[in-house]
Amino acid sequence: MPADLAVIGLGPLGLPLAQAAVAAGIPTVGYKTGPEPGSLSPAELRRMLSGGFRHAAGPSELGRVRTAVICAPTPRNADGGLDLSQVEAAARTLAARLRPHTTVILESPVYPGTTEEFLRPVLEEGSQLRAGRDFHLAYSPSRVDPGNRDFAPANTPKVIGGLTPACTESAAAFYGRLTDKVVRARGPREAETVQLLETNYRHVNIALVNEMAVLCHDLGVDLWDVIRCAETKPFGFQAFRPGPGVGGHAVPQDLTGRAGRGLRMVELAQQVNSRMPRYVVQRAATLLNEHGKSARGARVLLLGVTYKPDLADQQATPAQEVAIRLMELGASVSYHDPHIPSWSILDRPVPRVDSLYEAAAEADLTILLQNHRTYDLQGLSVKAQLLLDTRGTTPTGAAHRL
Numbered sequence: 001m002p003a004d005l006a007v008i009g010l011g012p013l014g015l016p017l018a019q020a021a022v023a024a025g026i027p028t029v030g031y032k033t034g035p036e037p038g039s040l041s042p043a044e045l046r047r048m049l050s051g052g053f054r055h056a057a058g059p060s061e062l063g064r065v066r067t068a069v070i071c072a073p074t075p076r077n078a079d080g081g082l083d084l085s086q087v088e089a090a091a092r093t094l095a096a097r098l099r100p101h102t103t104v105i106l107e108s109p110v111y112p113g114t115t116e117e118f119l120r121p122v123l124e125e126g127s128q129l130r131a132g133r134d135f136h137l138a139y140s141p142s143r144v145d146p147g148n149r150d151f152a153p154a155n156t157p158k159v160i161g162g163l164t165p166a167c168t169e170s171a172a173a174f175y176g177r178l179t180d181k182v183v184r185a186r187g188p189r190e191a192e193t194v195q196l197l198e199t200n201y202r203h204v205n206i207a208l209v210n211e212m213a214v215l216c217h218d219l220g221v222d223l224w225d226v227i228r229c230a231e232t233k234p235f236g237f238q239a240f241r242p243g244p245g246v247g248g249h250a251v252p253q254d255l256t257g258r259a260g261r262g263l264r265m266v267e268l269a270q271q272v273n274s275r276m277p278r279y280v281v282q283r284a285a286t287l288l289n290e291h292g293k294s295a296r297g298a299r300v301l302l303l304g305v306t307y308k309p310d311l312a313d314q315q316a317t318p319a320q321e322v323a324i325r326l327m328e329l330g331a332s333v334s335y336h337d338p339h340i341p342s343w344s345i346l347d348r349p350v351p352r353v354d355s356l357y358e359a360a361a362e363a364d365l366t367i368l369l370q371n372h373r374t375y376d377l378q379g380l381s382v383k384a385q386l387l388l389d390t391r392g393t394t395p396t397g398a399a400h401r402l
Contacts, residue, residue: 003029005174006056006065008090012249012313013107013142014071015040020153020178022051029065031056031093033072033086063097067174069105070094070119071142076251082111084118091119095126103136103170105160109195109251115139115188116163131163138162138171139188141195147311157181161191196253200266203252205240207269210276213242213402217283224392224401242402244369244390245276245318247307277321280390280402284365285329287386287400293364296330301353301363303380304370305337312339319369320345334359338374360384368394 005028007018014030019040021028030053040048062068072086087108094104104123106115115138120131131137140160145151158175160182162168172182185191209227216223223242231239252266285295305319306312314320319335323345326333334351335343336359343350353359357379360366366384368377371391381387381398389399 003027003052003054003061003065004067005029006031006062006068006094007071008062008068008094009033009071009073009086009108011071011073012146012315013073013144014069016144016146016153017069017071017107017142017178018053019044019048022048022053023154024177025052026177027052029054029056029061031059031062031090033090059093060097062094063099065102067103067105068094068098069107069140071107073249074108074110074251082109082251082253084110084114087114087119088122091122092126095123098123098127098129098135100129100134101136103138103167103174104131105138105140105171105174107140107142109142109199109249109253110139110192111253112189112192112196114192115161120163132167136162136164136167136170137188138167139191140171140175141191141198143198146313147308153178155180157183159183159185159191159194161185161188163188199250200252200263200269202240202250203246203273204265204269205238206243206246207272209240209242210272214279217402222396222401225396227392241392242390243276243318244280244322244402246273247314247316247318249315277318278325280318280322280367280369280388281325281329283400283402284326284367284388287388288365291364291386294330295326298331298364299362300326300331300333301359301366302333302335303337303356303366303368303375304372305335305340305343306370306372309371310339310373314340317370322367322369323350334363337370338372356380357383360387368399 004026005021007014008031010030010032018028018030070090072090074082077083106119129135138160143156158179160168160171162171168184175182213223227239230237252270288295288298306314307317323333334353336353336356360380360383365386367388369390371393377394381394387399390402392401
C-alpha cells in the first residue's frame, strides 16, 4: 500500500511526528538519515506498525508520497554553528525522486533563510522541478516536548510558513489532519525565526534562574521559596527553575557571524548555563569540606543522569560534565538511573548501583541531578549521609538545595 507521508529522519523530531501521523490514520513510511537516538518501546512500535507505519525499504519509496517532512538532526559543528550536512543528505536523497505536486516540509532546527537559500536549490537542482510552481515547499518548527503528558502533537498548535500562499495552504492541509490548530506565518523565514525565538527563550530564562540560584545561595535566600511565591503572580511572570545545566536537542543560536551581529543575550545565557555543572561540583566539594571530608577519595553517588525526567535520553546531559569534574578532583563516582542500564565517561564505565538506599547510606555525598518519578526523595533524604538536590524537589530542610 503506498504511503501518504514520508518522515525523513527518525530521531527525536521525526519519531513523534510519525507516531502522530499514524495515530491520525495517515499511512506513513519512515526513512532513517543516520544512527538516530530516537527510541520507541516495543509496545509503541507494535502500535505504529499495526497502524500502518513501515520503514522504507529504500529511497525509491520517497518518490511515492504526497508529503515529505525532513526531520534530520542539526547538531553543533566544530565552530559552534549548526551542522546542516544531514539535512543536505536528506534533501539530495529526496530530490532525486521528487515528483510534481509533492509537499516538502522542513522541521529541523535551522537558521532563518535556510529553507529558501539552502534547501530550495538542493531540491530544485536534484529534481529539475521548481519550488512554488511544481512542488510545494514550507518550514514548520518542531514543537516536540519528550515525555510531556499534557501537550502532544494533537493539541499543540503548528506554525507553518510556505514559499508561496499555495505552499502554506498545502502544508496547512497536511498538519490540519494532525493537530487542532494551524498558525500561518508570513513565510519560511518567519517560521524559522519562531523556532529560534522559542528555543532561545527557554535558554535565556533558565540562565536567569541559574544566576539567581548562585546569588541566592550567597545571600542565604531560599530561591525555591522565591519561585513558589513569584509564580502566584497571574501576569508578567512564567516560572523557570534552575538546574545543573541545560541538556536536550534544542541548541541555542546566537547567529554570530550570520546576521552581521549576534544575540548578546543568548551568548551570555550559554555562558551562564554551561558554567552550572562546574558550580554543582564546587558546591559538592564545599559540602564535603564542611563535613570534614575531602573530594579526593570521596564516594559520590549521582542520581539521574538523563537530560529530562523519566526519559532515557542523554543528549547534552549536564551529568557528564559533573561526573568528569568530580573524577578530576579524585572522587570515586557511581550512579543510579532506572532508565540507563550502563553509562561510560571518557570511555570508562561508571559503576551502577542497584540498591539505591544502601548506596546512598554508604556514599559520602549523593547528588540528585535528575528527579525521576520513581525516586522517593523523603526516603532518600533520610538515608543519605549528605544530599545535594540540584532540582529543588526534596522536602524543605531535608537536603542541601542548589
